[in-house]
Amino acid sequence: MKVARFDFASDLQPLLKRGLRDQPVEMRFQGPQSVKHLIESLGIPHTEVGPLRANGERIGLDYIVQDGDRIEVRAVAPAADNTTESRFVLDGHLGRLASHLRMLGLDCLYQNGYEDKELVCISVEDGRILLTRDRLLLMHKVISQGYLLRSLNSTEQLYEVVQRYWLVKWVRPFERCMNCNHPLEPVRKESVLEKLEPLTKKYYDDFKLCPACNQVYWKGSHYERMLELIEQVSQDVQ
Numbered sequence: 623m624k625v626a627r628f629d630f631a632s633d634l635q636p637l638l639k640r641g642l643r644d645q646p647v648e649m650r651f652q653g654p655q656s657v658k659h660l661i662e663s664l665g666i667p668h669t670e671v672g673p674l675r676a677n678g679e680r681i682g683l684d685y686i687v688q689d690g691d692r693i694e695v696r697a698v699a700p701a702a703d704n705t706t707e708s709r710f711v712l713d714g715h716l717g718r719l720a721s722h723l724r725m726l727g728l729d730c731l732y733q734n735g736y737e738d739k740e741l742v743c744i745s746v747e748d749g750r751i752l753l754t755r756d757r758l759l760l761m762h763k764v765i766s767q768g769y770l771l772r773s774l775n776s777t778e779q780l781y782e783v784v785q786r787y788w789l790v791k792w793v794r795p796f797e798r799c800m801n802c803n804h805p806l807e808p809v810r811k812e813s814v815l816e817k818l819e820p821l822t823k824k825y826y827d828d829f830k831l832c833p834a835c836n837q838v839y840w841k842g843s844h845y846e847r848m849l850e851l852i853e854q855v856s857q858d859v860q
């Protein structure tokens with residue numbers, strides 16, 4: 623039997639079982655085991671793991687842990703210098719988060735019928751960040767971009783994602799359909815009149831249409847609430 627000691631960064635502590643937090647974790651294991659495997663056996667997906675060191679030396683996730691190793695595990699740092707816009711695929715339980723992110727104009731694929739295999743495939747082939755609360759899903763070896771949502775609340779989840787991927791600078795409200803993710807197009811009021819309620823007809827002149835699902839959008843009270851939320855997120859994250 624071999625033994626290795628793991629020191630987890632404070633950001634990763636909440637992902638450990640209660641009895642293992644706030645102290646070095648001693649792991650006993652047999653045979654050749656990668657550091658990825660041992661960390662994931664404690665419940666932390668590799669997508670949450672940042673820089674790793676064994677006995678002070680930088681190592682990768684495929685490092686084979688040796689008897690007596692002291693492993694230091696840092697968390698992934700927020701993507702502060704992202705120069706390209708992040709795109710996402712969300713697992714089937716995250717419909718509300720998908721709407722929130724689309725409301726901010728962010729590109730999010732979501733269907734409540736997605737199976738695990740499809741999610742993994744889309745993330746890898748389309749270069750999309752996989753958002754989920756399912757740790758096992760993120761433990762698929764091929765997943766390189768993913769984030770384990772901590773909260774069950776969709777607004778808190780939105781904060782988490784905006785913070786982790788530094789999304790404030792990519793926010794473009796009123797640009798993407800909340801139902802289907804398609805970019806919206808400006809549309810003349812006359813051409814959508816029959817879809818509008820009397821008060822909407824009376825008070826609003828600026829409309830957008832989703833060419834994919836025909837949903838009409840205007841800057842009504844929901845738009846004001848959306849701007850408030852965006853402002854709040856922007857202030858809290860920066």
Ligand SMILES: [Zn+2]
Pocket residue numbers: 799800801802803804832833834835836837
């Ligand atoms: Zn649509």
